[in-house]
Amino acid sequence: ELKVEQNPLFLSMQEGKNYTIYCNYSTTSDRLYWYRQDPGKSLESLFVLLSNGAVKQEGRLMASLDTKARLSTLHITAAVHDLSATYFCAVPGGGGGSNYKLTFGKGTLLTVNP
Amino acid sequence: GAGVSQSPSNKVTEKGKDVELRCDPISGHTALYWYRQSLGQGLEFLIYFQGNSAPDKSGLPSDRFSAERTGGSVSTLTIQRTQQEDSAVYLCASSLHGNTIYFGEGSWLTVV
Numbered sequence: 030e031l032k033v034e035q036n037p038l039f040l041s042m043q044e045g046k047n048y049t050i051y052c053n054y055s056t057t058s059d060r061l062y063w064y065r066q067d068p069g070k071s072l073e074s075l076f077v078l079l080s081n082g083a084v085k086q087e088g089r090l091m092a093s094l095d096t097k098a099r100l101s102t103l104h105i106t107a108a109v110h111d112l113s114a115t116y117f118c119a120v121p122g123g124g125g126g127s128n129y130k131l132t133f134g135k136g137t138l139l140t141v142n143p
Numbered sequence: 144g145a146g147v148s149q150s151p152s153n154k155v156t157e158k159g160k161d162v163e164l165r166c167d168p169i170s171g172h173t174a175l176y177w178y179r180q181s182l183g184q185g186l187e188f189l190i191y192f193q194g195n196s197a198p199d200k201s202g203l204p205s206d207r208f209s210a211e212r213t214g215g216s217v218s219t220l221t222i223q224r225t226q227q228e229d230s231a232v233y234l235c236a237s238s239l240h241g242n243t244i245y246f247g248e249g250s251w252l253t254v255v
Contacts, residue, residue, distance in 0.1 A: 062244065071234060072246040079242070117186070129174065130199070131244070133186040 031056050033120050035134035042108050043142055050137045052101040052118035061101045062119040062131065063092050072117065075103075108141045115139070145169075147247035149235050155253045156225055164220045164250045168237030175218050176244065177210060181231035189233075192218060225254045 032055040042048050052061065060079050064072040076085045078094035078101060085092050089112065091104045101118055115138050119131040148167040156162050168175050177189040188202040192212040203209070207225075212218040222229055230253050238244040 064246075071248045072236075074243050074245060077243050119186075129176075129191055129193070130188045130202070131176075131178075131186075132188070135185050 031058075031120060031122050031132045033118060033132050033134040035116075035118055035137050037137060038135055039138050039140075041140045041142065042105075044109055045107050047107065048105050050103040050105070050116055050118075050139075052103070052134055054099050054101075054118075054120045054132075056122060057096070057099070058120045058122050059096060060121060061094050062121075063101070063103055064117045064119065066115045066117065066136070075116075105139075108139075110141050110143060113139055113141045147235055147237050147245050149233075149247040149250050151250055152248060153251045153253075155255060158227060158254055159224055161221065161223045162225055162252065164222075164233050164235075164252070166218045166220070166235030166247060168216065168218070168235070169239075169245055172237035172239050172245075173215070174238045174240075174244075175212055176236040176238075177218070177220050178234045178236065178246075179231045180234055180249070184231075186234075189220070222252075225252075227254045230254045 034053045036051050062077055063075040065075050066072050076092040081096040083094045089106045094101045115136045117133050117136045119133045121131055150165045173194045175192040179187045179189055190210045191199040207223045210220045232249040232251050234246050234249045236244045236246045
């Protein structure tokens with residue numbers, strides 16, 4: 030059974046600081062997704078990482094994927110209040126050989142304080 | 144349309160009633176997914192449609208749940224004889240070739 034673990038689950042940080050969210054998964058996968066969710070809203074796609082060593086950046090967020098270590102990181106640089114949200118990673122392969130069923134981590138609730 | 148559209152956005156229903164939730168995917172997207180998000184269970188896969196292939200229903204929690212997709216586009220998720228544990232946000236998503244998967248705003252279901 031595919032397990033996806035995120036840590037930390039709760040992150041409170043000050044504006045201007047840097048931090049990294051980690052996503053570990055238990056079985057082989059060649060892709061990984063990062064989503065952002067604001068309270069009461071749906072999931073907004075941030076990154077799709079499609080290969081080992083993939084790195085993508087958008088603004089203050091940078092995501093990377095190491096398929097050998099089964100690890101993805103979401104790095105936040107110089108955080109601002111607008112980044113406050115819950116961040117989810119998701120890995121396809123929820124069983125039965127499917128490469129489309131996403132298994133989600135529990136999410137990281139990020140709060141950026143002034 | 145511009146994004147995945149879901150209706151209703153909010154639904155309060157009495158225990159034992161049937162509900163239908165609708166999803167209109169992004170035009171041209173062949174893959175359509177239903178997920179459920181609840182506090183206790185996080186995000187759970189329910190069902191997947193891809194083109195004309197038989198859907199993967201392996202995530203449906205009980206036989207009270209069913210879904211169909213007509214004409215390769217709009218999908219309806221039906222919950223019969225609703226129970227309180229069915230209260231959750233039901234999220235529909237669509238994609239083309241399985242890369243970026245776009246989610247709708249969700250249907251918030253409350254069973255009282």
